[in-house]
Amino acid sequence: MTDATIVSDHSNLSTAATKLAGKQETDICWQLVKQGAPLIDVRNPDEFALDHLPNAINVPLTELAQWLRAHKAKQQQFVVYCGAGIRAQKGCDIFEAEGFSCAVNAGAMKDLLCCESLNN
Numbered sequence: 446m447t448d449a450t451i452v453s454d455h456s457n458l459s460t461a462a463t464k465l466a467g468k469q470e471t472d473i474c475w476q477l478v479k480q481g482a483p484l485i486d487v488r489n490p491d492e493f494a495l496d497h498l499p500n501a502i503n504v505p506l507t508e509l510a511q512w513l514r515a516h517k518a519k520q521q522q523f524v525v526y527c528g529a530g531i532r533a534q535k536g537c538d539i540f541e542a543e544g545f546s547c548a549v550n551a552g553a554m555k556d557l558l559c560c561e562s563l564n565n
Contacts, residue, residue, distance in 0.1 A: 471559070474524050474551040482522035482549070485509075487536040492528060498557060506532050506539070513543040526551040 478484050478500075486493055486501040493503040504512045506527075523540065527533040530552035540548035551557055 471551065471557050474526075474549060474557060477522055477524050477549060480522075482524050482547075484551075485523050485525045485536065486554070487525060487527050487532045496554070498526070498554060501526075506536055509536055509539045510543055513540065513545060516545075519543075519545050520547060521545070522547040522549070524549050524551045526554050526557055529553050530556075 484498055484501045486497050486503050487506040487509060488497075488503070489505050489507075490503060493501075497503065523545070525533045525536040525540070525548055527536070530550070533550045533552055537548045537550045
């Protein structure tokens with residue numbers, strides 16, 4: 446069974462998010478967002494103000510650990526993105542260090558934007 450197959454089964458969405466490692470295909474990321482996973486933009490506030498994805502929450506990478514400490518639901522799924530993908534991976538590493546097992550690296554905003562209309 447592939448990760449994409451697991452994601453298509455809503456009852457196994459947490460399992461899929463836990464198993465996903467590294468940058469994921471944008472269709473998987475958008476499916477997780479449609480199922481309720483918050484979209485976390487780890488860029489700085491100036492970058493976020495210039496452009497961001499709809500419904501994204503801006504949590505700069507430098508503030509992410511503190512922000513996560515205020516969240517108790519460590520099994521909640523999150524989709525993390527940034528400008529090029531490097532900070533998104535660092536963000537996922539912070540999620541893991543803080544005990545969150547369901548953060549998915551969506552990579553660069555431009556990659557998500559190009560496929561957003563395909564998933565609406």
